[in-house]
Amino acid sequence: MRWLPTVLLLVSVIIDQSCADRVLVLGETAAIKDSHSQFLNSIKERGHELTIRTADDSQLALFKHGQLIFDHLFVLAPGVQVFGGSLTPSEISKFVDEGGNVLVAADSNIGDALRELAVEHGFEFDEAGTSVIDHHNYDQSLDPGDHTTVVVGKDQLISAELIVGNSAKLGPVIFKGIGLVAGKTNNLALSIVKASGTAYSFDPKATRVVNPSIAGSRTLLVGGLQSRNNARIVFSGSTDLFSNAFFSAQTNSVNPAVGAAASGNAELASAIAKWVMKESGVLRVKSVNHHKKGETMPPAEDYFIAEDVVYTIEIEELKNGKWVPFHGKDVQLEFVRVDPFVRATLKNNNGRLSAAFKLPDVLGVFKFLVDYRRVGYTHVYDVLQVSVRPLWHTQYERFIRSAYPYYASSFSMMAGLVLFSIVYLYHKDTPVKGAKVLDSEKKKN
CATH class of the missing domain: 2.60.40.1930 (Macroglobulin (MG2) domain)
Incomplete structure (x- = not known):
C-alpha cells in the first residue's frame, strides 16, 4: 500500500492537466519566449497549458475533426502578413463563434492579417507606420524623442475592475504602438484603454502633421468585446505593453500630475489576460x-x-x-x-x-x-x-360585496314586474255615469 499515495498523486496531476485550458501563443519569432517571458510565465503559473509557435508555422490549426484544439489564442505577432497552416482571419472568427477567446497585440509595423482580423470583429487599426503620439503625456526616460512612448493615466481606463483590475492601486501604464478605433455599428465594443484628449495617430517620421485620421479620446489603445456567445476578444495596439521591458520599467512622465512611479503594465496585462481567458467576470x-x-x-x-x-x-x-x-x-x-x-x-x-x-x-x-x-x-x-x-367557475365568490347595488336593482325590477302583473291582470274598469254610447253599440241594440 506504500505506492497508493504516489498513484493518487499521478492521477490528480493527470486530471489537472486534462482540465487545464489550452493556449496557443503566436509570435513573429521564437524570441517571444524571452521578450515576453514574464507575461507568459504568469499564465503558466495559473495552471494553463501553453503552446508557443511562430505565426507562419505550416502546422498551425485551431480545429481537428471539427473540434477545438485550443481554448484560447494569443497573437503577439504584429507584422504577420499571412498566417501559416490552415490559420486565417476567417478561421479565427469561427474559433470565436465556437467559444474560443482571443488576445491580439499589434504594433506600428502591423501586417494585413491582423488588420483583417480586427475588421471582422468591428475594429480598425490605423495605417501601418503610424503611432500614437502625445506631446503632453510621454515618458521622458524611455521615449526616443518622437513622443510615441505614451504614459496612460488611470482616468483613461474603462470603469470595470473585472477587466483592468483595481485602477486605484494601478501605476501608470506605458504604451508604444498603433491606435485603433471601434466601428460605428459595433454595439459590443469596449473602450478598455483610451488615449488622452491631446493624443493623435500619425507617422512620427513625417515632418508635418496634416489631418490625422484619428485623434483625441476616440483613439483606442486597447479595445475589446464580448460576443453574444460570451466569447471574448481583445485588440491591443502595442505588443510592448506585455513585454518584460515595460513590466519592469520606471515611468517618468512629462506630465507633473503623473510624475515618476513604477510601471503598472504587469498588473494591467494580468487583469486583461484573466478577463479574456474567463478567469474573472464569469x-x-x-x-x-x-x-x-x-x-x-x-x-x-x-x-x-x-x-x-x-x-x-x-x-x-x-x-x-x-x-x-x-x-x-x-x-x-x-x-x-x-x-x-x-x-x-x-x-x-x-x-x-x-x-x-x-x-x-x-x-x-x-x-x-x-x-x-x-x-x-x-x-x-x-x-x-x-x-x-382564469379561475374555475367553482372558485369565484358567490356574492361580491361591490355588486350589492346590482343585486338590489335586479330584485327590485323583479318585484316591480310582479306588482305590475297583478295590477294589470286583476284590475277592473268601472263605467262612468253619463258616458256616451258608441254608434256600434247602438246598432247592436
Missing part, C-alpha cells in the same frame, strides 16, 4: 425555482390569475478558480407575455435572489425572464415558461 445559474406563496414546489398544473408567487434564482461567480455566491444587487426579473407585466429587482441573500409578487389578472402564456447584462460579466439569460389561466 457567472452561471445554479438553480431556478418558482412556486405559490406558502408552498415550496411549482404547481402541478397552471397558475391562476391574481395568485401570489415567489420566484428564486441562484447565481454563482467564478473567483480564483472557485464558484462562489454572486452578490450583485441589480438583477431584475420580468414576468413577460409580449411586454413585461411585472418587473422587480431581486433581493440577494448570499447568492440566492428572490422576488414575491402577485400575478396579473390576465390569462395567457407568460415567461419568468432574467436577462442580466453588465460590463465585464458574462451574459446571464434564463427563461421559464408558465401558463396563467
Whole structure:
C-alpha cells in the first residue's frame, strides 16, 4: 500500500492537466519566449497549458475533426502578413463563434492579417507606420524623442475592475504602438484603454502633421468585446505593453500630475489576460425555482390569475478558480407575455435572489425572464415558461360585496314586474255615469 499515495498523486496531476485550458501563443519569432517571458510565465503559473509557435508555422490549426484544439489564442505577432497552416482571419472568427477567446497585440509595423482580423470583429487599426503620439503625456526616460512612448493615466481606463483590475492601486501604464478605433455599428465594443484628449495617430517620421485620421479620446489603445456567445476578444495596439521591458520599467512622465512611479503594465496585462481567458467576470445559474406563496414546489398544473408567487434564482461567480455566491444587487426579473407585466429587482441573500409578487389578472402564456447584462460579466439569460389561466367557475365568490347595488336593482325590477302583473291582470274598469254610447253599440241594440 506504500505506492497508493504516489498513484493518487499521478492521477490528480493527470486530471489537472486534462482540465487545464489550452493556449496557443503566436509570435513573429521564437524570441517571444524571452521578450515576453514574464507575461507568459504568469499564465503558466495559473495552471494553463501553453503552446508557443511562430505565426507562419505550416502546422498551425485551431480545429481537428471539427473540434477545438485550443481554448484560447494569443497573437503577439504584429507584422504577420499571412498566417501559416490552415490559420486565417476567417478561421479565427469561427474559433470565436465556437467559444474560443482571443488576445491580439499589434504594433506600428502591423501586417494585413491582423488588420483583417480586427475588421471582422468591428475594429480598425490605423495605417501601418503610424503611432500614437502625445506631446503632453510621454515618458521622458524611455521615449526616443518622437513622443510615441505614451504614459496612460488611470482616468483613461474603462470603469470595470473585472477587466483592468483595481485602477486605484494601478501605476501608470506605458504604451508604444498603433491606435485603433471601434466601428460605428459595433454595439459590443469596449473602450478598455483610451488615449488622452491631446493624443493623435500619425507617422512620427513625417515632418508635418496634416489631418490625422484619428485623434483625441476616440483613439483606442486597447479595445475589446464580448460576443453574444460570451466569447471574448481583445485588440491591443502595442505588443510592448506585455513585454518584460515595460513590466519592469520606471515611468517618468512629462506630465507633473503623473510624475515618476513604477510601471503598472504587469498588473494591467494580468487583469486583461484573466478577463479574456474567463478567469474573472464569469457567472452561471445554479438553480431556478418558482412556486405559490406558502408552498415550496411549482404547481402541478397552471397558475391562476391574481395568485401570489415567489420566484428564486441562484447565481454563482467564478473567483480564483472557485464558484462562489454572486452578490450583485441589480438583477431584475420580468414576468413577460409580449411586454413585461411585472418587473422587480431581486433581493440577494448570499447568492440566492428572490422576488414575491402577485400575478396579473390576465390569462395567457407568460415567461419568468432574467436577462442580466453588465460590463465585464458574462451574459446571464434564463427563461421559464408558465401558463396563467382564469379561475374555475367553482372558485369565484358567490356574492361580491361591490355588486350589492346590482343585486338590489335586479330584485327590485323583479318585484316591480310582479306588482305590475297583478295590477294589470286583476284590475277592473268601472263605467262612468253619463258616458256616451258608441254608434256600434247602438246598432247592436
